Amino acid sequence: MKRRNFITTSTLAGAGLASLQVNAKDLGTIETTTLNGNINHSVCRWCYSKIPMEEFLQHLNTLGIKAMDLTGPEDWPLMKKYNIHASMCWGAGKGIVEGWNNPALHDELIADYEQMIPKVAEAGYTNLICFSGNRNGMDDLEGLINCADGLKKIMGLAEKHGVVLQMELLNSKVDHADYMCDHTSWGVNLCKAIGSDNFKLLYDIYHMQIMEGDVIRTLRENKDYIGHYHTGGNPGRNEIDETQELYYPAIMEAIVETGYKGHVAQEFIPTWKDPISALKDGITRCDV
Secondary structure (H helix, E strand, C coil): CCCCCCCCHHHHHHHCCCCCECCHHHCCCCCCCCCCCCCEEEEEHHHHCCCCHHHHHHHHHHHCCCEEEEECCCCHHHHHHCCCEEEEECCCCCCCCCCCCCHHHHHHHHHHHHHHHHHHHHCCCCEEEECCCECCCCCHHHHHHHHHHHHHHHHHHHHHHCCEEEEECCCCCCCCCCECCCCHHHHHHHHHHHCCCCEEEEEEHHHHHHHCCCHHHHHHHCHHHEEEEECCECCCCECCCCCCCCCHHHHHHHHHHCCCCCEEEECCCCCECCHHHHHHHHHHHHCC
């Protein structure tokens, strides 16, 4: 499993997943984890795609992680078996590059999301991911207007089913060149244009550190428009330990202080020999 067609094999290899390193913290047995309960922890499946799904779900139970991001209907029955919640669903749309900023795609996207929104609700879940698409020479204001026009046509259905569409903020500097929703201010303006509590931003801390920094101030000032969080170490999108520049305990404290009750999903690509130990370390650092 990959992040659908978003992450290529060569990208994963370049990020270190294909050639894992030994870390001293890998040593020892993973023991059942007791968490504080202030952060609702989740994890993105694609980062651990080399581990069979059922085995991975068993690890999540041991670690006390009760949710998983970026899964679709094919995953949900097994996740329910292990009482793992689907905290960010996917399965609709055309991926990162082709999104709501292109009016020529609206009919196709609307039909796709009209099929997926009821499935998400029927399964007992809330969040469904979406993307702006690349600029392809389009002005940001025009793209924002196009996104709002298209998304408004499905907001009634989302509100009816209690599903929240979450547009992910991604960096266009390193990983997703030309992606339009690459600054919090643009995403917030889109939220205001749509004007529904069922449209929010997926604030990816790694991506926004690259594009604008000032993470804690930004999430505090825009708390009403952020519906979900992803983590990742910068530079490299690897472990969130001392090898990178962000201090995640302080970021998590700030998230808790805003009154946020949603999930925070680990989305770093592990480089340790034991990726589950890396995941436990990340969860521990974020469990304020």
